Amino acid sequence: xxxRLFLGQTLSLAALGVAANVSFAADNPKFKLHYAPxxxxxxxxxxxxxxxxxxxxxxxxxxxxxxNGMLDRRVxxxxxxxxxxxxxxxxxxxxxxxxxxxxxxxxxxxxxxxxEALAKMKASVEIAKRVNAKFMTVVPGSVDQQHEDDARWTKxxxxxxxxxxxxxxxxxxxxxxxxxLEPHNLVMVLEPLNWEVNHGGAYLRxxxxxxALCKAIDSPACKVLYDVYHExxxxxxxxxxxDACWSEIAYLQMVTIPDxxxxxxxx
Numbered sequence: 001x002x003x004r005l006f007l008g009q010t011l012s013l014a015a016l017g018v019a020a021n022v023s024f025a026a027d028n029p030k031f032k033l034h035y036a037p038x039x040x041x042x043x044x045x046x047x048x049x050x051x052x053x054x055x056x057x058x059x060x061x062x063x064x065x066x067x068n069g070m071l072d073r074r075v076x077x078x079x080x081x082x083x084x085x086x087x088x089x090x091x092x093x094x095x096x097x098x099x100x101x102x103x104x105x106x107x108x109x110x111x112x113x114x115x116e117a118l119a120k121m122k123a124s125v126e127i128a129k130r131v132n133a134k135f136m137t138v139v140p141g142s143v144d145q146q147h148e149d150d151a152r153w154t155k156x157x158x159x160x161x162x163x164x165x166x167x168x169x170x171x172x173x174x175x176x177x178x179x180x181l182e183p184h185n186l187v188m189v190l191e192p193l194n195w196e197v198n199h200g201g202a203y204l205r206x207x208x209x210x211x212a213l214c215k216a217i218d219s220p221a222c223k224v225l226y227d228v229y230h231e232x233x234x235x236x237x238x239x240x241x242x243d244a245c246w247s248e249i250a251y252l253q254m255v256t257i258p259d260x261x262x263x264x265x266x267x
Contacts, residue, residue, distance in 0.1 A: 029061065036064035036093035050077070051084050058088040068137070070095035070127055071120065082131040094225065094251055097124035097136035097188060098177075104154075106140035106173050107166035107203055114173055121177045125184050135251050137225055138177065138188045140170055142201045170203065171216045178219035189225035189251045190214070194233040206234050207245050214248040224248050229255030 037057050039050050046056035054065055065085055070078060085092055098120045100106075105113045117140075124136050144161045145154055154160050161169070177188055190210045193199035204210055210224040226249045231238050242249065 030063050031061050034064035034091050034093070035062055036066040036091070037062055038066040038068060038093075051080060054081070054084050054088065054090070058090055063089070064091040064093050066093035066095070067131075068094075068096045070131065071097070071123070075130070078127055078130045086132060092131045092133040094135045094137045094189060095124075095127065095131070095133060097121055097138055099137065099139040100141040101139060101193075101199055101202055102142050102145075104142050104144045104166075104203070106170040107142075107144055107161065108154075109169045109172070111141075117173060118176060118180070121180045121188070125180065125186065128184070128186055134185070135187050135189050135225075137191050138174075139191055139193065139202065139204065140174065141203050143203050145201070166203070167213070167216075171213065174213065174222060175217050175219070178217055178221040181221040182219060187221050187223055187250055189223050191225040191227060192230055192234070193227075194230040196233050198230075205230075207231050207241050207249075208235075211245040211248045223250035225251045225253060227253040227255065229253070 039053055042053045042056045042060075046052040050067075057065060065081075067073075067081065070081075073081070082092070098117050100113075100117075103111070103113065105111045105117060121138075128134070128136065144166055174188075174190075181188060190204055190213060192204045192206050192210050193202040195202065195205055199205075204213070207224060207226055214222050214224060224245060226242060226245065228238055231241060235241065
């Protein structure tokens with residue numbers, strides 16, 4: 001999809017969002033782009049049941065869905081979600097395959113939880129099949145944490161790693177994750193997160209950093225999730241950055257600032 005087309009369509013959605021509490025299905029066709037709400041957004045209208053929420057979203061014109069907590073749902077529920085989306089002719093957007101926010105799991109080669117990330121990636125392949133998903137979010141841990149007693153050392157007993165070493169260490173497990181996904185034509189999307197408001201210490205915090213990781217990994221199974229909300233808080237200049245990183249962006253999220261209500265779109 002061309003960036004200018006995406007932006008034009010998004011402006012139309014923004015205008016629609018002014019009347020967010022009004023049902024517009026009777027007067028408007030399905031969205032042409034795959035805008036993907038997620039569980040909880042329509043709870044006030046459709047109740048707690050995720051299947052009811054998906055059906056409600058479809059009735060409002062949405063043609064996609066996003067579900068961060070898919071890994072925590074029972075197999076039977078995942079299957080039902082996939083069947084409901086198919087019956088409604090809706091695409092599945094991202095679900096979180098792996099998300100770590102406060103441990104340097106990817107940036108330290110000696111971290112004991114590295115195998116956990118690979119195991120979850122393998123499990124995510126089966127989940128993707130159940131819900132007919134292509135994209136899955138990966139948050140690759142935190143920066144190498146400083147020890148509280150000495151800023152030069154980490155709690156892992158060695159010196160805090162320099163940025164270049166952390167980057168190289170992060171590339172290696174992500175390559176292994178990509179190798180798991182490639183045979184299934186699946187894509188992990190790396191999500192940069194801001195430090196200033198929501199996720200202080202997250203290793204991946206800007207789109208250009210994600211772009212560099214994807215170039216180093218060099219796999220169709222590893223791309224960037226470009227979240228306009230996080231990028232605006234971190235660096236601003238969101239349009240030029242989107243242009244520069246476009247070849248490695250596979251998924252877009254739009255969130256109103258400052259309240260952080262999500263709009264998502266598979267590229």
